[in-house]
Amino acid sequence: MASGDSRSRIAAINEAVLAADEKAAALLQALADDAVKYTETQVFVMKGEGWQDAATGAPAEPPAQAEDVINNNLMRGAIAAAQAALQLSSPDVAERAAAADALFKDPDASRLPLVEAALRKEQDPGVKDKLALVRAASALESDDVATRLAAAKALGEQRSPATKLLLNNRLAEEGDAGVKAAIQASIKRIDAMLVWGDRVNAVFxxxxxxxxxxxxxxGLAITYGLMGVINMAHGELIMIGAYATYVVQGLFQRYFPESMFGWYLVAAMPVAFMASALMGAVLERGVIRFLYGRPLETLLATWGISLVLQQLVRSTFGAQNVGVENPAWMSGGLQLMSNVTLPWNRIGIIIFAGLVLAGMAWLISRTRLGLFVRGVTQNRPIASCMGVNTARIDTYAFALGSGIAGLAGCALSQIGNVGPDLGQSYIVDSFMVVVMGGVGQLAGTVYAALGLGVLNKFIEGWAGAVLAKIAVLVFIIIFIQKRPQGIFAIKGREA
Structure with a gap:
C-alpha cells in the first residue's frame, strides 16, 4: 500500500479494504495525511508525537534511509475512495450516504464484493438506492462484457448528470460494440429526462x-403608478431596506444568543419597512411635495437624492459589499429531480412576494387609507372638498411605497450582495414592469413581473444573459409602441 507503482498500490489498497482491517484503515488515514515513511521491509506511520510500525503497531523509529511516501492525484483519489468504502459499515446514515456518493465518483470493479455486502446489510432506502447505483457503476468497470452490458442498461434508469458523465467517460474507453450501443442508448434516455429538468429550472x-x-x-406601483411621481431614488430605498437587514443581523450576532440568530430575518422585516418608509416620508415632505406636476424637475431631484443616499451609505458602511447570512431555515433546497434543486431562499422570496402583494391589495382596496389614496389619485380637488387632507395622504402613500421598497431590500439581501449600488440593478427593471403592466394597475404589475422574469430566463438559457436583457428590452419597446396603456388599461369616464 505504501511502495511500488500506482497500479500495484491501488490493487493492494482495494485488497485491504475488502479485508476491512483496522490497521489498514489507520494506514489509509496516515497516507491521506502524508505521514508515512517506508523502507524495503517496513512501513512507519506517524502516531501522535512518535512513529509506529504500520504492521504491528509497536513504536518504531524510521531509519535514515527511510523514504517519504509520495501520493499523486490518482493515489489520493484511490485513498479517498477506500476510506469511503470502509465507512459503508458506519452506524451513522449520513456517513454511509456520503461514502456511497464518494464511491460512485471513483468506481472500481474490485470493490463489488464490498458493495454487495453493504447492500445486503443496508436498511435505509436512500442509502440503498445510492449503493445500487455504486454497484452498477463498479460493474461498468468489470472485465466481463455481460456484466458491463447489464450495468450500462441499469445506469440508464438513473437520470442524473453524474451518471451521464460516468457513462460518457466509459464510452470513450469501451471496446465492445454491444456495450457501446447500450451506453449510448442510456445517455439518450438520461438526456431526455435532463431536458425536462432544465425546463423546470428555467420556469422556477x-x-x-x-x-x-x-x-x-x-412600491414603485404606488409612487409612480398611483401618484405619478418619477422617483429615481426608489432603488436607494431598496438599498436602505437591505442595509437595515444587515444592521439587525449584526445586533442579533452581538446581543442575542446564537440559538436565536435564525429569527433575525423576521425582526428585520418591520425594521426594513420602517427605515425605508421614514426616508420616503422625509423625501416626500422635504422635496417632492414642491414638485408635483413637474415630472422633469422631480426626476432630476430624486436622481440627485439617489446619489446623496449612495454616498451616505458608503461613508457609513464602506464602499465594499457587506455580508448578510441566510438563516438556517432558509439554507439548502428542495430536490425535485436529479438536476432540479429549488433553493429555500428563493422559495421563501416567492412566498414573501405573494404575501406582500396580498397585504398591499387589501390595504388599497379594503382600508380607509386605501380609500383616501384611491380618491386622491382619481380626483384630488373633489377629495379635498370632501375633507380629505390630501397633503397627508400623499405622505402616507409615498411612505407606504417606500416601505415596500424596504421589504424588497430585505428579501434581496438573502439572494445577493448588499452594497451601495444594490438599487441601481433594479430601478430600470422596476419602471419597465410598472409601465408594461399598466400605470396604477396592481394586477398588471404582477403579470408583467412574472412574464418578464420567465421570458428573460428562457432567452438567457438559449442566448446568454446579455442578449436576453437586450431581447427583453426590445420586446418591451415594441409592446409599449403597440399598447402604450400597458397590459391593463385604466377603465372609466376619466380614462
Missing part, C-alpha cells in the same frame, strides 16, 4: 426573478 428561475422584480416594482 423565471418565477423567482419575477418575484424579485415584483417586490422591487410594488
Amino acid at each position: 428561475s423565471g418565477i423567482s426573478l419575477g418575484s424579485v422584480l415584483l417586490l422591487a416594482a410594488l
